[in-house]
Amino acid sequence: MPSAVSxxxxxxxxVRWYLRELTDESAYDRYRAHLRxxxxxxxxxxxxxxxxxxxxxxxxxxxxxFRCC
Numbered sequence: 001m002p003s004a005v006s007x008x009x010x011x012x013x014x015v016r017w018y019l020r021e022l023t024d025e026s027a028y029d030r031y032r033a034h035l036r037x038x039x040x041x042x043x044x045x046x047x048x049x050x051x052x053x054x055x056x057x058x059x060x061x062x063x064x065x066f067r068c069c
Contacts, residue, residue, distance in 0.1 A: 027054070 020026045028050050
């Protein structure tokens with residue numbers, strides 16, 4: 001049976017994961033994993049470059065990420 005401390009730690013980890021997904025904080029981590037898996041020779045942009053590119057794409061198309069089809 002897990003101790004109370006391990007249950008609290010597990011709950012806090014879940015909350016952290018949930019908040020990162022909710023705020024899209026994990027997008028860079030997913031993008032890096034995608035590049036490494038699908039394009040192993042490609043240069044991985046820094047976090048700052050990734051955020052700049054993402055903001056630029058959103059400015060060009062404000063509907064990005066909210067399409068139904």
